[in-house]
Amino acid sequence: MARNSLKRYLPTSLLGRAALILLFPIVLVEIIVGIAFIQRHFEQVTDQMSEGIALEIIFMKNELEKHIEGGVNPNDLKKLIYELGNQFGYTAKYDHNLELTLIDDVSFYDVSGKTFVHNLNEKLGSISAFDLTNPRIVNIQTLVSSGRLDLMISRKRISASNPHQLLVLMILATLLLVLFSLIILKNQIRPIGKLAKAAEAFGKGQFVEFKPGGSDEVRRAGFAFLAMRARIERQIKQRTQMLSGVSHDLRTPLTRLKLALALQKESQEVSDMLDDVDSMGAMLDEFLEFSKVSKKEVTKEIVLVDFLDRLVKKNKKHFDNIHLEITSPLEKEFTMEVRENALRRGIQNIIDNAMTFGDKVNVIARKDSNYTVLQIEDNGPGIHEGNYELALRPFSRLDEARNQNSHSGVGLGLSISTDIVRNHGGKLSLHRSEKLGGLGVSIRIPI
Numbered sequence: 173m174a175r176n177s178l179k180r181y182l183p184t185s186l187l188g189r190a191a192l193i194l195l196f197p198i199v200l201v202e203i204i205v206g207i208a209f210i211q212r213h214f215e216q217v218t219d220q221m222s223e224g225i226a227l228e229i230i231f232m233k234n235e236l237e238k239h240i241e242g243g244v245n246p247n248d249l250k251k252l253i254y255e256l257g258n259q260f261g262y263t264a265k266y267d268h269n270l271e272l273t274l275i276d277d278v279s280f281y282d283v284s285g286k287t288f289v290h291n292l293n294e295k296l297g298s299i300s301a302f303d304l305t306n307p308r309i310v311n312i313q314t315l316v317s318s319g320r321l322d323l324m325i326s327r328k329r330i331s332a333s334n335p336h337q338l339l340v341l342m343i344l345a346t347l348l349l350v351l352f353s354l355i356i357l358k359n360q361i362r363p364i365g366k367l368a369k370a371a372e373a374f375g376k377g378q379f380v381e382f383k384p385g386g387s388d389e390v391r392r393a394g395f396a397f398l399a400m401r402a403r404i405e406r407q408i409k410q411r412t413q414m415l416s417g418v419s420h421d422l423r424t425p426l427t428r429l430k431l432a433l434a435l436q437k438e439s440q441e442v443s444d445m446l447d448d449v450d451s452m453g454a455m456l457d458e459f460l461e462f463s464k465v466s467k468k469e470v471t472k473e474i475v476l477v478d479f480l481d482r483l484v485k486k487n488k489k490h491f492d493n494i495h496l497e498i499t500s501p502l503e504k505e506f507t508m509e510v511r512e513n514a515l516r517r518g519i520q521n522i523i524d525n526a527m528t529f530g531d532k533v534n535v536i537a538r539k540d541s542n543y544t545v546l547q548i549e550d551n552g553p554g555i556h557e558g559n560y561e562l563a564l565r566p567f568s569r570l571d572e573a574r575n576q577n578s579h580s581g582v583g584l585g586l587s588i589s590t591d592i593v594r595n596h597g598g599k600l601s602l603h604r605s606e607k608l609g610g611l612g613v614s615i616r617i618p619i
């Protein structure tokens with residue numbers, strides 16, 4: 173639990189994580205060292221400064237005691253102390269009174285002030301009081317044998333001035349360093365982002381220009397990706413070329429065979445053979461069509477709702493009971509980057525099946541987080557759950573006896589659709605339609 177909640181606040185991008193791993197310790201160390209150093213520095217400086225002040229005050233007190241013993245009258249004492257104070261830069265006052273009117277007062281955050289009070293108490297040895305609440309002036313009272321000495325000293329004399337300068341410098345330097353590191357890090361990470369984009373696009377069947385760059389490891393991964401992409405593309409090309417070549421070449425002898433059969437005397441055998449030749453011809457047509465689809469079609473932006481609307485309207489011409497349902501939050505003007513012809517063919521295959529097996533068809537479009545989901549449902553007999561995988565394989569026709577007359581496909585439709593959806597980086601799956609009871613085919617394509 174704790175790990176998960178911590179994870180939520182940590183950056184997810186590589187740049188963020190690298191920056192955290194690299195910069196966090198540096199900044200932390202700098203803060204700790206900075207604070208420790210500043211504190212020590214202040215303590216030392218304050219120590220030395222307060223020692224100087226203590227010596228001056230002791231000197232003044234000794235002078236005072238000497239004159240008191242010598243019987244100098246209080247008025248002259250006052251004058252003497254005032255002048256003595258002036259020499260040291262204090263405002264000094266002698267008072268006949270033997271009571272302290274000040275109460276010790278130092279702010280809790282005033283570290284140098286506390287050190288000052290501690291040092292002076294130790295060194296003066298007599299009863300004294302210190303008020304350091306004024307940021308500019310320090311008030312001190314200390315008792316002598318026949319009265320009280322009041323001193324006002326500039327705050328500057330007890331602690332190092334402008335302590336923030338060092339801090340400001342440190343923060344500025346840190347910020348500058350962090351910025352510099354971030355720029356370098358970003359440059360190092362950019363090639364990884366590019367590789368991820370190219371791989372993502374390739375997964376969706378798109379081609380993105382990519383040139384490997386960056387550090388050794390990233391460059392190697394980039395070249396490996398390029399080699400892999402080229403190999404896969406070569407394989408697909410070879411496969412479709414072979415398929416279309418074979419299909420094309422087989423058509424001529426098949427036509428000859430058909431012609432020869434047509435010239436034969438009519439009999440049950442001959443008409444069965446003709447049927448077979450016809451279905452072989454249909455298969456070859458499918459193959460040719462299949463290899464055409466596999467050929468690279470460039471992607472383009474389509475308005476999904478319009479695209480589906482056109483497709484459904486076209487089918488409505490010969491199948492009345494087909495409906496399009498758009499579910500929010502899919503907006504009317506929502507666009508997608510797709511291979512339009514291929515996607516149309518992929519969906520049409522599924523609609524063809526639905527119209528063959530059912531007499532009511534629903535096409536539903538919706539958005540599901542980062543996916544566009546298209547669902548084609550019918551009220552036909554559906555497919556048994558155990559046969560879903562089989563139905564998606566090429567050349568698989570389920571339950572042939574059931575639809576021998578009405579349905580004469582070769583079993584390629586669904587596998588072609590699966591291929592097309594996969595080429596868009598998506599996934600095609602089968603389920604039972606909740607609403608209509610027949611087969612439901614759902615297509616999920618990442619946005």
Ligand SMILES: Nc1ncnc2c1ncn2[C@@H]1O[C@H](COP(=O)(O)OP(=O)(O)OP(=O)(O)O)[C@@H](O)[C@H]1O
Pocket residue numbers: 458521525526529530550552553554555563564568569570571580581582583584585586587610611
């Ligand atoms: N909507 C559906 N309802 C019931 N069964 C279906 C449905 N769609 C497909 N099937 C079953 O899945 C099999 C495979 O379908 P697929 O579309 O791949 O091939 P086909 O329709 O037989 O031939 P093709 O589409 O190539 O003309 C079909 O033969 C059929 O048995």
Ligand SMILES: [Mg+2]
Pocket residue numbers: 521524525581584585586
């Ligand atoms: Mg079909």
